Amino acid sequence: MGKQGEKFNFGKFYTRYGTFMLLLVIFVASMVCVPNFLGRENLTNILRQIAVVTILAFGVQFVIILGHINVALGSEIALIGCVSCLVMVNLQDKIGSLMGLITAIAVALLVGIAIGAINGFVITHFKIPAFIMTLGVTEVARGFSLILTSGKPVSGMDASFKFLGQGYILGVIPVSVMVMILVFAVCWIILNKNKFGRHLYAVGGNINAAEASGIKVKMVVRKAFIIDGICAAIAGVLFMSRLGTGQPSSGVTYEFKAITACVVGGTSLAGGSGSLVGTLIGSVIVGIIENVQTLLGINAYWQQVVRGLIILIAVIIDVVTKRAAAKSK
Template identity: 35%
Template sequence: MATTRTLKQPFSLKRYGIVVAFLGLCALVSLICQIRVMQGVWPVNVFLTVNNLMLILHQISVNGILAVGMTFVVISAGIDLSVGSVLAFAGMMAASFATRSTGVTPWSGVYFVAIPVLAALATGALCGAANGFIVSRFRIQPFIATLGMLLAARGMTMAVTGGNPISALSPEFRWFGTGRLFDVIPIPVVILAIVFVLAWVLLNKTVFGRYVYAVGGNEKSARTSGINTTSVLMWVYIVAGFLSGVAGIILTAKTGSAQTAAGTAYELDAIAAVVIGGASLSGGVGRLSGTFFGALIIGVMNNGLDILGVESFYQLIIKGALIVLAVIFDSRRQA
């Protein structure tokens, strides 16, 4: 108890509740699988394999990265609805520098792999900066500001190529989606891990991270305490936009083409992961570890329900119920 844990919550069951929930979910899914094995329906328990674990991590990598950015935004008492569109825009920009099909954009072609990567990151960061500028300077509600960007970025995605997708991407670029480290760990999972570690350091070890909590907890007090709240908010949205760019690279490289409709409604899964992870939409509260398990829970659920052969429409119903239940549970415990 003697340690100082600054702008985070003190030790509580709340912190580990989500891990318990995650393990419970895994146990439930593997139990059902095991029953099928014992019934002789299946030869092996397909859920509990290294391959499946990698698959789950692979599947959550895009949402996980978006959810990291969303965690910053939600802790600052905001919301970013534009991450899915920005992902698509950034992916399209990257693809236009990494394709053999010429003429889709005036500049399209195969460039050195750093160029498409930088293009995606810059696109994401600039869209985020635009969000941050509107939110922090004009004091527009984040919901509205990023709703505008949701539409605008989608429009720009289509405008770049006149509404066409970009395919025939260079193998060097596709490595970001399909490569494997030591032939085992998919590159998207490696990137997901790096993003989580760096974001954790940023949020927990830097002055900026402390300020994000303070601004979300009480912006007026933060300002009185001498914090430049405008600049903090600006950077929060830049982080979210930048990570949308990272996710855009992965998704485009994974699917092998940049689609104009890529990432549609991805913001909702990202928000779901953050909220299941225990962050409060009223700001000041949230942890990256929570977000990680939130994304994992969504991933395991999707994966488990797929394995068990549950129809996709029932999956949506279950997911919807889970999100609402998680928040009800959380608010009850806080009260």
């Protein structure tokens, strides 16, 4: 019996193949239940819809691997997105649409870096739980977005700004999807081909052992939150570009959508594990489920219930697989 247990272990199997198998099952089920699911327009729409959430998920995964969390992402993209819109509106006629767009993106990135740096510094310096810190940032960021816009949508951005979230390359590939792929590539290199990535997993797996081995834990945490802030900045610009206006009250629940994508993709909320490929697959899974519910005409309130259940199920699966993996050792 012992050898049979070693041959097949549910924990190890799900960790390696579970997310992909789940995607395959959901994809086939969607194909059967929804006649027009496989239409090019619908599949493209799914990718466009998940681009912002997936980029947010890539960023917050760095934080979750450490065992931390960021519940302010929705407010962050609202603030950063509105700031980029305001910069674009005020500069596009003065310095040209291209330079206005470049400046708007640069300012958005600086704001994202600043928010990430503040989060990381306060959490590590004052030893405040990340949940509490980012809960406070949720209100601060949302408040600033309303103050800067006087609570009104920002409009009048040039077509070049809207192209980021609404445009297509060669008339086929959404620009936002290309940006998502680029962010994935950069984050994957950081996590898998860089010393910082190894340190990140080490700190998330065992912070005391990481400190004993000479890893500067505080610096690792701060860098992770800065990366999270940069991804929030990119997502914020794309989000407002897709909407076509700067909406100060938008982005609500986007933090939970991003966290859900990570958890469904196999990233443990306890820290120490997770892969970007898994997060990408997790985001696609959630995107397909939401798309199918919409096509089937399911009430939006019930869709929210389903999103909550997805998180709970994913966390339960994570606990079960970890227990199964531990028993095999």
